[in-house]
Amino acid sequence: MKNYIKADEWNIIEEGFDPHLNKISESIFSLGNGRMGQRANFEETYSGETLPGNYVAGVYYPDKTRVGWWKNGYPEYFAKVLNAANWIGIEVKIGDEILDLSAAEVSDFKRILNMHEGYLERSFTAKLKSGKTVKVKSTRFCSIADDEVGAIRYSISALNFDGQLTLTPFIDGDVKNQDSNYDEKFWEAVNDEISENEAYLTLRTKKTAFEVCTGSSVQLFKNKEEVKFTAEDIRKEKFVGQTFSVEVKANDEITLYKIAANLSSENHPKASLLANCKSVIKNAAAKGFDALLKEQVEAWATKWQESDIIIEGDVAAQQAIRFNIFQLFQTYTGKDDRLNIGPKGFTGEKYGGSTYWDTEAYCVPFYLATAPQEVSKNLLVYRHKQLGKAIENAEKLGFNRGAALYPMVTMNGEECHNEWEITFEEIHRNGAIAFAIFNYIRYTGDQSYLFDYGLEVLIGIARFWKQRVNWSSDKQQYVMLGVTGPNEYENNVNNNWYTSTLAAWCLKYAKEAADIVKNQQPEKYNSLVKALNFDEAEFADWADIVEKMYYPVDEEKGIFLQQDGYLDKEQILVKDLPASERPINQKWSWDRILRSCFIKQADVLQGLYFFEEDYDLDTLKRNFDFYEPRTVHESSLSPCVHSILAAKLNDEARAYEFYLRTARLDLDDYNNDTEDGLHITSMAGTWMSVIEGFAGMRVREDKLQFNPFLPGKWKSFSFTIGFRGTTLKVQITENGINIKNSGSIDLEIGIRDQYYKLAGNAEIEVDNATLV
Template sequence: MKNYIKADEWNIIEEGFDPHLNKISESIFSLGNGRMGQRANFEETYSGETLLGNYVAGVYYPDKTRVGWWKNGYPEYFAKVLNAANWIGIEVKIDHELLDLAKAEVKDFKRVLNMHEGYLERSFTAVLANGKSVAVKSTRFCSIANDEVGAIRYSITPLNFDAEIGLMPFIDGDVKNQDSNYDEKFWDKVSDEIIGNEAYLQLRTKKTAFEVCTGSTIEVYQGAENLNLKFEPVYRDKFVGLSTMVTAKANTEITIIKLAANLSSENHPKESLLQETKAVIANAAAKGFDTLLQEQAAAWAHKWEESDIVIEGDVSAQQAIRFNIYQLFQTYTGKDDRLNIGPKGFTGEKYGGSTYWDTEAYCVPFYLATAPQEVSKNLLIYRHKQLGKAIENAAKLGFKDGAALYPMVTMNGEECHNEWEITFEEIHRNGAIAFAIFNYIRYTGDEDYLIQYGLEVLIGIARFWKQRVNWSNDKQQYVMLGVTGPNEYENNVNNNWYTNILATWCMKYATEAAEIVKTKANAEYDSLLKSLNFKDQEFADWADIIAKMYYPADAEQGIFLQQDGYLDKEQVLVKDLPASERPINQKWSWDRILRSCFIKQADVLQGLYFFEEDYDLETLRRNFDFYEPRTVHESSLSPCVHSILAAKLNDEARAYEFYLRTARLDLDDYNNDTEDGLHITSMAGTWMSVVEGFAGMRVRDGKLQFNPFLPGKWKSFAFTIGFRGATLKVNITEHGINIKNNNDVDLEIGIKGQIYKLAGNAEIGVSNPELV
């Protein structure tokens, strides 16, 4: 664990420059606005270790996969969001010597991510080899008010000299992904243009033919005076720069304002991309940096009003939860149903920026409660739009008649992951997508979604499960063979309990959803079933499987077995593992991991989290007490589920312990992998740990219900959620819970099992001796 980020309620602060921490900080201080994002690379030259990263949402490349052996059904590529043109670059030369923090003596370095207003600020003093000393301060942001715009204010103050300073703001498209499988570069130049103080570079991706135009406009000031400089155009391969010289005076600040734009052919016609980029640049220039920054602050103020969690008494915890919320909103804003959430967002290249099941299992609950309903709805529509591809994916593996298998990893709906134990066997992802539909409707009450989109998806998924199980003559039950559950430290197992329970639940829910649609919209129902060539016999087939599915269990211990034969493994507890052998995914062979009883992430417990209302507390407790000591939590998605279940079981100490594993995972580089990018989807799990765990929030029978406790180190915590037209402010202290309704919508609220009426624009307070 690292511990170099300073505690602060609203800011992420790094003081002092350590090159060994630079890639970690590049991840932590990343910026984004849902449409584009970038790592916290320096504007000036940096020849030290760095991971350059500028990303444009929805623009990807099918990088040829690298496998030593091939199998039927393998995809030919791994799709990845591309490192796009570097728009932040500003080359600085002082008496012909490059400003490069890898070569200069760096003093008073400070980096601050202002989460309240949404910008990154950096300052330092650098002493160059020629003895000249400069103070630099930069401020930049990716606008969420105009998500195609980025802005930089970069100031240089000579401290001990008068001299010529060479400046060259540039756009560099000669980039590649660090994770390029064959060191290939993915962009070709379409056009470049420099006019006065403006520069434009339009690039096209190989194979996929996406086009992105990046533009910038530059102004340079000395003190308060606009120098109105003339720039020398610089053209290189996929590179445009604006070069100029400024006569610098000691202790007089020189400021470069660089306003930039990234426009994609996903949102604009290719033939007009350049002209529309120019229009965006002109609009940004007319507003100016200060106005753009004010708009940014106002937009973020609105987001915080909808989503903030306030923790009193623990600054470190306060900083962490706001950081997680901030990064989630930088990654996804819900404006475009073609976009989704990659596990690293815009902060790194690992996992390719592609969509995983993380979105449905972890991110949907966050956006349901903290953003307008359309945001989470668009996450579901994303999957509906890719239903055809899901049916194609299933067909490649031999499934028929409209069976749908959603991909484990995707950009466009087509599977692009080629590890056999995941591509072919980690099919539980199908269930997470169905559960997200259920979760959305449970939370919003929007059953019309089933009519428009949901039922069609649910039928495709149920058809897959029907074909994926088989009848066992030996057991006289249906079984499911050769699968991998969420615990990826078990491959190719039979009867994974979580997968089996999801399969039957999906068929049951598809049946219930069909009845809802039939009742509400009979004509649409008949039309859909006709188009799907659906026969009522399918309902009967599903019902038979639901009634006769086999679920592995151990009657003596009263637990569900993770899979057949799990108890054949040597039962060793995590506490008995030497610290020198952890993490096991870095210290053990894969063979040894697969033969062990250790669990990468919640598996049986993931199912109990989804369907907890179907089980009594003692069943939850027995399974939790058995599986938790065997779980190594080497997935960032694991601790939050344990935290929520521990809270449900009134095990407050362990609930808080598991919360701490998630809250500062990236800020403290808990797993020594933050340099690869942040764990965006597990950040949603951190929010879940507070709201579903400590506050005990659930939706039951169309009503919000709370069963709260106050962590011992906190004086209070409060959060804002939206629910069915109401915005609720929930405050939990040692004395009880207070809920304020800020809209004129009347609600019924459950607190500790008792229902209370909460009128519009009113509030209720319930004392709870257990919280004292």
């Protein structure tokens, strides 16, 4: 675990340059705006260890996966987000020496990610081999006010010499992914153009034929006075740049402004891509860096007003939760229902930048409470748009009659994961999508979603579960064979409790949803039934499965078994594992892991989290006390679920312990894997730990409920949430809870076991004595 990020409420601060930490910092200080993003690579040349990363949302490459052990049903490719053209590049030469922090003597290095205002700032002093010394300060951001635009202000001062500075701002599309097979490059040149102070480069992806035009406009200032320059144009393979030189004297400051844009053929006709990019650049350059930054600051102020969590008494915790919220909003803004959330967002290549079940299980609750309703709705519309592909995915595995199997990993709706135990067996992802529909409607009250989108998806999912179970004549029950649950340290098991529980719930909920649509919108219902060739006799089949589903249990221990035969494993607790053997996914063979009792992430407990109202506290406690000591939490998605359940059980110490595991996971490089990107989707779990764990927020019977506690190290915490057309500010102190309603809508709020009327534009305060 690293501990080099300075504690600060609103900033992520790195002081001093350590090349061994550089790739970690490149992840931590990443920028994005939902449409594009970049790792915190340096603008100037860096020959040290680095992971370049510039990404454009929705642009991917279908890397071929067929190998010798390919089987029917395997995906044809693994989709991966592409490292796109580097637009931030500025080569700097002092005389004949290139500025390179890997070759220079670096001092006064400081990197600051200003989360409140949404920009990255870096400063340093560099002494070159010649003894010449320069001071550099750069500021850059990806605009969330105009999500095709990025901007850089790069200032360099000569400290101890007179001479020549040569600057070459460039766009480099001759890039590759870190995991490229045989260093394959995925971009082909379409065209380039350089004129006056502007440069444009258009690239096309192989196979998928996405086109992206990257453009830039530059301005040069010397000691705050604009300099008119004559540049030398540079063209190389998939590379455009402009070189110009400036004579300087000691203490002169040269400032380069670089306004850039990335436009994709996903949003613009290919024939007008270049012209549209020029228009975007022209408008952005006319505003200038300062005006663009002002828009950025104002846009982030709105974001924070809707979503901030304020923690008093623990700066490290305050910094961590804001970092998680900041990165979530940099990753997804909800403006485009064709886009989704990759586990690494715009911070790295791992997991291909694709969509997993993380979105529905972890991210939807965050966006429901912290963003306009349309944002979380678009996450669900994304899945509806891909229903046809989900049906095709199921057909490839032998299912029929409109059964839908949503992919474990996808860019466009097709399954593109190439591990059999995931592709074929981790089918609980279907249930997560159905639960997200339920969760969205429960939170927003927007039942119209069922009429327009939801029911069609739920029927496809229900048809899948109907065909996926089979009748056991021995048990006289329905069983679920050959699955992998959330705990991926168990593959190809029978009757995973979580998967079976989720399947039965999906069948039950699909019938309930059908009844709602039939009763409230009979014309839409009849139209959908006809389009899907749906026979209401299918309802009886679903009900039979719900009634007769088999679930493995251990009556003596009073627990749900993770799957058949789980207790046949040697029952060793995590606390008895030597530290030298952790993490087991790096120290043990896969065979040994599969034969162990150890759990990668919440499995049975994931189901108890989703459906906690169906189980009493004694049942929850027995299962929690049994499974938690066997869980190694080697998935970033695991600790938050344990934290929420511990809080539900009034186990405040363990609730806070699990929260700490997830809150600073990336900032402290807890699992030694931050260098390849941040854990974006688990960051939503951090938010859930605070709001659903410590504040105990739930929606029951269309009402918000709170069951709060204050972590011992905190003086208070407060947060803002949106709920059904109004905004609430909730503060929890050692004395009790205060809730302010800033809207005009009256609400009924549950606090512990009592309900209170909260009028519009009013507040309620309930002290702990009243709550006891």
